[in-house]
Amino acid sequence: MKGRIINPGKAEGEALVSSEPIGFLGGIDPKTGEVIEKGHPLEGKNVKEKVLVFPTGKGSTVGSYVIYGLKKNGVAPAAIVNLETETIVATGVILADIPCVDGIETGKIKTGDRVKVDGENVEVLG
Amino acid sequence: MFLTEEQKGMLDGKKGEVVQRCMRLLVRLGEIYGAEEMMPVKSVQVAGVSYKTVGDAGLEFLQDFADKGAKVIVPTFLNPAGMDLVDWKELGFPEEFAKKQNQVMEAFRKMDISISATCTPYLAGNRPNKGEHLAWSESSAVSFANSVIGARTNREGGPSGLAAAICGFTPKYGLHLDENRRPNLVIDVLAKLESNSDFGALGVWAGKKAGKKVPYFTGIKSATEDQLKILGASMAASGAVALYHVQAITPEADQDISELEKFEFTEKEKQETYDSLNTAEHPQLIVFGCPHASINEIREIANKLKGKHAKKQLWVCTSRLVKEKAEAEGLVKAIKEAGGHVVADTCMVVAPIEQMGFASTGVNSGKAATYLPGFCKQKVMFRDIDRLIEEALS
Numbered sequence: 001m002k003g004r005i006i007n008p009g010k011a012e013g014e015a016l017v018s019s020e021p022i023g024f025l026g027g028i029d030p031k032t033g034e035v036i037e038k039g040h041p042l043e044g045k046n047v048k049e050k051v052l053v054f055p056t057g058k059g060s061t062v063g064s065y066v067i068y069g070l071k072k073n074g075v076a077p078a079a080i081v082n083l084e085t086e087t088i089v090a091t092g093v094i095l096a097d098i099p100c101v102d103g104i105e106t107g108k109i110k111t112g113d114r115v116k117v118d119g120e121n122v123e124v125l126g
Numbered sequence: 127m128f129l130t131e132e133q134k135g136m137l138d139g140k141k142g143e144v145v146q147r148c149m150r151l152l153v154r155l156g157e158i159y160g161a162e163e164m165m166p167v168k169s170v171q172v173a174g175v176s177y178k179t180v181g182d183a184g185l186e187f188l189q190d191f192a193d194k195g196a197k198v199i200v201p202t203f204l205n206p207a208g209m210d211l212v213d214w215k216e217l218g219f220p221e222e223f224a225k226k227q228n229q230v231m232e233a234f235r236k237m238d239i240s241i242s243a244t245c246t247p248y249l250a251g252n253r254p255n256k257g258e259h260l261a262w263s264e265s266s267a268v269s270f271a272n273s274v275i276g277a278r279t280n281r282e283g284g285p286s287g288l289a290a291a292i293c294g295f296t297p298k299y300g301l302h303l304d305e306n307r308r309p310n311l312v313i314d315v316l317a318k319l320e321s322n323s324d325f326g327a328l329g330v331w332a333g334k335k336a337g338k339k340v341p342y343f344t345g346i347k348s349a350t351e352d353q354l355k356i357l358g359a360s361m362a363a364s365g366a367v368a369l370y371h372v373q374a375i376t377p378e379a380d381q382d383i384s385e386l387e388k389f390e391f392t393e394k395e396k397q398e399t400y401d402s403l404n405t406a407e408h409p410q411l412i413v414f415g416c417p418h419a420s421i422n423e424i425r426e427i428a429n430k431l432k433g434k435h436a437k438k439q440l441w442v443c444t445s446r447l448v449k450e451k452a453e454a455e456g457l458v459k460a461i462k463e464a465g466g467h468v469v470a471d472t473c474m475v476v477a478p479i480e481q482m483g484f485a486s487t488g489v490n491s492g493k494a495a496t497y498l499p500g501f502c503k504q505k506v507m508f509r510d511i512d513r514l515i516e517e518a519l520s
Binding site: 006007025030061062064065066068069072085087088090091094095097 | 147150151154155158174179180181182183184186187190283284285286
């Protein structure tokens with residue numbers, strides 16, 4: 001699949017897929033990488049080294065700083081794949097230098113798939 | 127997006143990692159919003175200053191950026207902090223909070239940012255000129271700069287403002303362009319606007335009607351700058367209005383409105399707005415100065431308090447610079463003698479008032495009345511200055 005580069009880079013990892021938007025502030029613990037939002041489909045899962053796949057971001061603009069914190073604490077996702085990246089996630093991945101692509105039909109990727117992100121290309125290796 | 131050779135170099139890392147990251151952020155945001163080029167900015171207003179808002183994630187980001195040598199290259203000003211940076215102890219701010227807040231300020235200082243700590247930079251030494259391009263965050267200041275001054279800025283976030291300050295540019299889209307500054311709806315004001323809080327009520331109502339659009343007001347016969355400040359701040363809080371026009375009052379109001387959809391704000395809408403925002407009968411804390419009070423507002427409050435004594439906590443929030451002016455006029459002392467405080471650098475929305483034991487607050491600001499229930503878990507009394515002072519004295 002081909003998308004639009006939000007932040008360039010190469011990464012490969014296991015997909016962690018959310019059908020719901022993710023709000024990083026209050027949604028993910030920047031110290032551990034665990035999804036902490038109550039009732040979120042990914043609650044209790046960890047984003048560390050995963051290719052994190054979700055439709056779009058939501059919530060507070062401070063979420064950009066949480067993405068930066070994940071990277072600094074060594075618990076960031078390897079890459080982020082979105083249907084549509086909004087400003088909060090775009091700002092976060094660029095500041096943190098995490099590969100990110102949008103314009104991808106996120107519903108076509110399943111949790112556990114091996115996914116490779118390379119520039120604008122997103123490949124499901126199976 | 128077209129980039130100059132210098133900008134390409136910044137993107138390629140020729141000016142270091144921090145500039146590269148910031149430039150990448152600006153270019154990507156520009157692409158997302160369809161900008162064709164960058165434009166230089168005259169000044170930047172950075173939001174995300176209170177430790178209560180940014181938390182440890184923000185503090186660590188700012189420290190890390192400052193440690194990597196990030197420096198701003200255009201005049202850059204800061205939003206309010208979470209406390210009065212001088213009198214925090216006397217006012218009862220928690221020690222641990224103060225420690226973290228001071229670390230946030232230190233990171234900004236290291237980046238050469240002025241510790242102005244106000245949402246009204248235009249009253250505190252950074253008043254732009256008409257037509258100037260800016261990169262401001264702080265939605266009420268954005269609204270004032272665009273609407274009342276006729277300068278041009280989008281509603282920036284904390285990091286995108288900081289990136290513009292470090293690179294000196296912002297992507298040219300949105301409100302930097304003529305075509306996006308035209309009104310899309312008319313609000314005809316039939317209700318009487320007698321106090322600053324009436325302008326706040328109008329703003330809260332109009333912001334919900336307008337959302338992200340540009341409203342055009344008719345029927346407002348006169349308005350002081352303080353009233354326009356309150357109107358814009360309220361619309362930016364209840365909606366996302368970054369620019370509005372007022373017939374015969376604001377600088378870009380010469381517009382064709384004949385084809386636009388029209389809404390009426392009558393006494394009924396005014397009353398309903400007051401009713402919807404009032405949830406407290408006897409607030410524990412009375413706060414003026416959202417957005418930060420001008421010297422005129424402080425004079426008015428000091429006058430009304432003359433010879434009286436407040437039985438409740440009463441704060442007048444303002445910038446450090448305006449507090450100094452008020453001090454020189456004896457107003458700070460006068461308000462203190464009446465049992466109140468002129469509080470600088472912070473406000474009721476970004477200070478941890480709920481941690482300080484307050485559960486209800488009285489305000490004359492539509493913005494504060496909109497944000498206090500969610501951000502600070504407060505019950506709210508939203509009334510005019512006279513009614514609030516009466517409450518403070520009782």
